[in-house]
Amino acid sequence: MTKVPSVIHWFRLDLRIHDNLALRNAINEAENRKHFLRPVYFIEPDIKSKVGVNRLRFLVQSLQDLDANLKKLNTRLYIIRGNAVEELPKLFDKWQVKYLTSQVDIDPIYTKQDEIIDEIAEKKDIFIVRRVQHTVYDVHSVLKKNNNSVPMTYQKFLSLVQDVQVKDCIEITKQVSEHCKPKDIDSKKYDVPSLNELELDDSALEPLKYPGGETEAVRRLNMYMARRQWVCKFEKPNSSPNTIEPSTTVLSPYISHGCLSAKLFYHKLKEALNGMPHSQPPVSLLGQLMWREFYYTAGAGTENFDKMVGNSVCTQIPWGTNEEHLKAWAEGRTGYPFVDAIMRQLKQEGWIHHLARHMVACFLTRGDLWISWEQGAKVFEDYLLDYDWSLNAGNWMWLSASAFFYKFFRVYSPVAFGKKTDKEGLYIKKYVPELKKYPTAFIYEPWKAPKSVQATAGCIIGQDYPKRIVDHDKVHKDNLQKMSAAYKLNKERKALKRPLK
DNA sequence: GACTCGGTTGGGCAA
DNA sequence: CTTGCCCAACCGAGT
Known part of the structure; x- marks a missing residue:
């Protein structure tokens, strides 16, 4: 008996039906050739070491919704437990795969997977289709238009895409035919994992404020x-x-x-x-x-876009290390209520406003703690629901004045910045409840409150809420000097690299 | 080539 | 209370 060959659509960062050309290509190919259609997603065994609890919950919800939407199209999502580059080649043989579709992603995690799979697929004579559908523009053609170099300013980027026609979205409305349904379509072993299976105890967590899907x-x-x-x-x-x-x-x-x-x-x-x-x-x-x-x-x-060393767009800055300070920042106990409120909201809800990201990123790096933006980026990767490889690295470089932004003397004050939009400190009182009873006058700088006021408010600084770990007024001035020195060195290095006239 | 100018998102002070 | 200016900047386009 000859087996029916399969067409795979490999879901990664395209957990949707709408505007998913790669998925539609897979469906059409399966229909035309009367092959089986198998939409797959790989969950790696060590996912919990890479993805924080909130994002993992968001991901599971997104997969459940995707599976439900695929079922409406008379197919399903096949969840494969295992590493994609190990498991996918096994499936090529097991399922007699002839055709594979996926989305173009630029995170090195995915481009490396693509390289490995390309090589294996070529040997096995499997046709691969990859569609640009995670971005509005094809970033590689934008780079080409800029003589294969990176546009270093936003305005320059805009000028490059100004006259590019953006294609219409595509929809998938037709049901998948019965003959494209594999025999194992109802097998439980491909079901979306429960939080239980992932050993994720969400009983201690708040319900996700932004549900996935x-x-x-x-x-x-x-x-x-x-x-x-x-x-x-x-x-x-x-x-x-x-x-x-x-x-x-x-x-x-x-x-x-x-x-x-x-x-x-x-x-x-x-x-x-x-x-x-x-x-x-x-x-x-x-x-x-x-x-x-x-x-x-x-x-x-850009090579090594998520690192400082070996990254051509990134100014080399001699950041220090301080595990205690890094931990205090990540856990929201720097002693600066506005910074701590933001970090706690981030950890609890997985999302903070862009300007709040500015505040805490500046504080960790050039503003106060003089800790590498790469350390901050790792914490954000863990906590953010909207973690994105290029945006995370790019924004951290911007805020630390390592690339794209250079006015390092523009420093966010952990005391003054929040007051502009929240004089009363209601935001602080929500996320740093220890300070709930503090009078408005001291909510942004509780260390200034007299002992009697601290006692009345039921929160002694240095006991119930930490003393500030640095003196902003002092350290931010020291850091300005360090930034200036780093920029000078960088300029000299660049001058050396330039060809002599 | 040298110069000017404008560019998402600061703070603090003088007038 | 608003506005302008200063503080340790670089990229890229235009002239």
Whole structure:
């Protein structure tokens, strides 16, 4: 008996049905050749060492939703427990795979997988189709347009994509035929894992504030796009980092997992803005999407983009190490209530406002603690629902004034910055409840409160809430000198590399 | 080549 | 209370 060959669509960061051309290609190929269709996702055994609890929950929810949406199309999601580059070649043989589709991703984790799979597939005569659908633009063609070099400014990037026509989104509406359904379509062994199976105890955790999945992503998108005035007037720098409910859309976790197509967001925005006066990039909502494209382009075109050493766009800065300070920062006990509130919100909810990221990133690096941005990026990778390889590295370089941004004397004050949008410190009181009873006058600098006030508020500094680990006014001035010295050295190094005239 | 200018998102002070 | 300026900057386009 001859086995029926299979077509695989390999899901990674494209956990959706809408605007998924690679998936549609797989379906069509299976239909045309009467092959089996097998949409797969790999969960690595050591996933918990790489993905924090909140993001793991988000991922599981996204996979459950994806499986449900695939079932509506008369197919399903096959979850494979194991490492993709080990398991996929086994499936090639077991399932007689002839055709494989996936999405183009630029995170080195995925590009390395692609290289290995390409080589194996070629030997086995398997045809591979990969589609650009995680970004609005094909970042490699943008790089090519810029003479194969990285555009170092946002405006330069915009000029490169200005006249590029963005393709329409595609939809998949037709049901998959019965003859494309493998015999093992109902096998439980491919089911989406429960949190239990992943040994993830969420009984101690709050319910996820931003539930994962394409369905929620599209609902959220439509909800915001319906507020047309708000969309048209949106200006990121004028939104607040410390409101109790987010002042921005929080679509980022959905875009980073591919639950929402960036291209769909793009077209919906264009539709909303059409014929209305509206804000412009870089501050507009469309501008935010373009920042993502900018960092993707930079990340795709730069070796070691997520490191300082060996990274051609990154200024070399002699960061120090201080495990105690790093830990205090990550756990939200620096003694600066605004910084601690932000870090605790991040850990609890997996999302903080972009300007809040500025505050804590500046504090960890050039502002106060003089700790490498790579350390901060690792903590963000653990905590953020919207973790994204190129955006995380790019933004950390920006904030630490290592690349793209150079005005290092612009330092965020952990005392003054939050006051601009939250004089009362309500945000602090929510996330640092120890200070709940502090009078407004001391909420941003509780160490200044007299002992009697501390006692009345039920929170003694140095006992119930930490003393500040550094004196901002002093250290930020020392750090300015260090930054200046690092820039001078960098300039000299660059001059040496330039050919002599 | 040398120069100017503008560029998402600071703080603090003088006027 | 607002505005302008200063503080230790670099990239890229235009002239």
